[in-house]
Amino acid sequence: MKKKLVIIGNGMAGMRALEELLKIAPKEYDVTVFGAEPHVNYNRIMLSPVLAGEQKFDDIVINDQAWYDDNDITLFSGEKITAINRPNKTIISDNDRIIPYDTLWIATGSDPFIIPVPGKELDGVVTFRDIKDVDEMIEASNTYENAVVIGGGLLGLEAAYGLKQNGMNVTVIHLADTLMERQLDEAAGYLLKSDLESRGITILTEANTKELIGKDRVEAIKLADGTTIPADLVVMAVGIRPSISLAQKAGIDCNRGVVVNDHLQTSDPDIFAVGECAEHRGQVYGLVSPLYEMGRALAGFMAGYNSHYRGSVTSTKLKVTGVELFSAGDFSGGKGTEDIVLRDARRGVYKRLVLKDDRIIGTVLYGDVTDGPWYFQLLKDKDKIDDIRDHLIFGQSLAMGDTAVDPLAAVTALPLEAEICGCNGVSKGTIISAINEKGLTSLDKVRAHTKASASCGSCTHLVEQVMALTLGDGYEAPTATPMCGCTDHTHDDVRHLILLNTLREIPAVMQALQWKTPNGCSKCRPALNYYLIAAWPGEYKDDYQSRYINERVHANIQKDGTYSVIPRMWGGLTNPAELRAIADVVDKFNIPTVKVTGGQRINLLGIEKQNLPGVWADLNAAGMVSGHAYGKSLRTVKTCVGQEWCRFGTQMSMGMGVELEKMTWGSWTPHKFKMAVSGCPRNCAEATIKDFGVVAVDSGWELHVGGNGGMHVKACDLLCKVETDQEVKDYAAAFMQLYREEGHYLERTAPWVDRVGLDSIKKRIVDDPVNRKKLIERFHISQMGNQEDPWAERAQDSVHAHEFKPLADVG
């Protein structure tokens, strides 16, 4: 009699393994299949195109009923197995059917993970796993408008795309800060996000679902930060859990999945597990290619061969029409690895290869995936690539062809009519003839004459290559100093291109301006973060990991790793309540040093990092806020006593100082920005060595700019004289805004004024009232939302709580 093979699970892995078995041992087993879904075996992968309306269920059936019949397979579809009785070697179904087995395959796949939030059982909350889910989603899209997909991984994004195709408003909620963070690095995740956004899908990263709201059917989703988004359909696509409960109940060894050996055998030698439910060498898989490899090994072993499964390396693609993405292997960049990065901003291409010991161990491709399979093959074969390393990133045809020796080969090979600068439509031929006819030798001149690379700048490198090709040694490489080693662009270029190309995030800047490192360095990241803050007020989300520690934790780091805290004292004024609170906090936290600063306020020094939130809470309670003594931002506004008390005072300098400080505090600037107000020309507040200094005279105020104490003492230049207090504030705002928009990061106003010239500043602020008004407006717009005390946020709501707590204490 034939041996009885029973398969639990009529899905992709079980049936593929069975197909393999029928190929090599067609008559050996008497096969019975149970499938909980009321269908024949279909291609689960293709549920995404079905949802998007690109295919129908019939198109995705793998094996129809005739296949089961022709192969004498008994199929019980729509029938679920509820228990395995190992002593009797039988299984029991939910129809109370009891079937004996000689060999049993568990191929139960995975269950979608449901996040345990209130409202998860409401109508309209679905997962994305089987055809039933897809039907429900399509039906909802006929009636309802708003869909929210929780999870920005492969499944979630395919669901979002499908629902969008069905005409719904779609929002994706993703916990991590990059989409598909397990498959993509930050740069590729960014490109994917902008691609999907340009298709009208809203994407919220670092968003945590707190609650689903609704009576019977879901109506909205509430996030941890309080945001509420209307939702008539919620798709949970946050991950899958191997479906192991049957095996667990039967006492078979399980870990994350059902544990199998290289023959896919479980701890019971007559029972095998294959597919997503199986755990092999500590690994569970969620893609089909490993499951197919498992199936082949299992079939071989069942047919009497000594076949083994030895684990798989996987690669990922996303089935969203028009999005080209490929990722494989390990691109976490651990020990001893190196990166090769290529960015082509105009084509939206990003390619990254991760190498270790001269072999590819991981790759992420976005926008151009033609070479994905080739890299993947090199990766799986562990081929040495040292011979072709220089050209590897350009792909198989160039790396393997004989053009591979000359770095200018690619440009040489371009025909004369090939377009080099897309923005201005300049061809290679035009550039070459301009160089030859006009005797141009520098990039600036080529730009001036041809406009090539004069707009978005992303073809600069190509233009330079054409110049090198045409001029040979006569080519003068550009001399402008780049921002840092990560880019060839200058600070001015970067600021300009951010606005011109509406670049709104650091990865966007790095991609568009072809950064040479995956995520910049400690010089360019803080600068980019500031430039984006200045460019997109209110919109740009601060990237706090790109901030220097002092600005990240809102205190000044000291030589021994402790911190100092300087609360704001408006215009240098304080009162008994503040002083008492300071005294109390010093006692309570044993703060070793209290010092009056050169900026007219009080510094508490030597505070342990974990005590900062506590210190701030107490200072907040007495009404004190951060003094930003750590920030590239408004620092102090020093004042003298002025007309309020002084026998010589001609104006209210303390009042003026307080008003200026109240208007400008919280503002981020290229470097620190200090002000002072003196009540008469004796100038006791040292206002003429400040970034913006105000000196009272009988008839009003003199405004001085661009002074500096510090290393190279420089007295201010006189900007102008004004009469009213309001004018002082307006000019301060206009001057600060112009500096905010033009200063290079870490350039104080003194060198900035030197660089652009006092005349140019006067022309735009003093002589041009319309422009002055616009600057003032832009300053006030940028201040909106800036005057939240960063200490209060951290002391109460524990913003960045992790900064102030050790991860562990193992002492």
Next chain:
Amino acid sequence: MTQNWIEIGQLDDIPYLGSRVVKTGGTDIAIFKTATGAIFALEDKCPHKGGPLSQGIVHGKSVSCPLHNWNISLENGEALGADKGCSHVILTQIRGDKVYLEFPRQSKATGTDG
């Protein structure tokens, strides 16, 4: 010396391009996570003047010390560029979603670490 792996927390608790501190009896340990999720650990002490590296800016596979901006390799603790010096590397291991650090048993008992 026998290996001694100690679980110190969840992978997710360390921010990308950021760092967390593990307190020990002696010198603290800084745990770093790169943009791509790779985990490294160094003693939290710059070879220059002992700056707490955990407070620096992480980029690529290095960290810039918060005190005087030396760049330290996360892989081998060496100062990069023209600077010379080395911070002690602590081995890390990721199992599932947990991070483990290796503590040499003896050094702890005899207090010779750091």
